[in-house]
Amino acid sequence: MEISGSAFNSGISAIQxxxxxxxxxxxxxxxNALTQPQQPTPTPPANQVNPAPSLAEQTRPDLAESLVALxxxxxxxxxxxKVVKTADEILGTLIDTTA
Structure with a gap:
């Protein structure tokens, strides 16, 4: 029975x-959706350095990364x-076998 309990716990942990x-x-x-869309920054002349991104741009999560994480x-x-379902099926089979 310990193996089955361990499988249930692992499955529940993965779900959580x-x-x-x-x-x-x-x-x-x-x-990301609630923040105002940023206006495109005009390209500076070749002799100027690009300005640093604003704090909001630095802290806003990347949409693609968020979708991958989702x-x-x-x-x-x-x-x-699936782990929980399989553990349940195995436990049911064991109970049927021993009953």
Missing amino acids: SGQRRVDQAAADIAS REGQNAAQAGA
């Missing part, structure tokens, strides 16, 4: 971890659910 990742990615995407979280949660 995936959910946290999805929540964080969704918050990042929402914060998909990773989804996959982690689905994998955890």
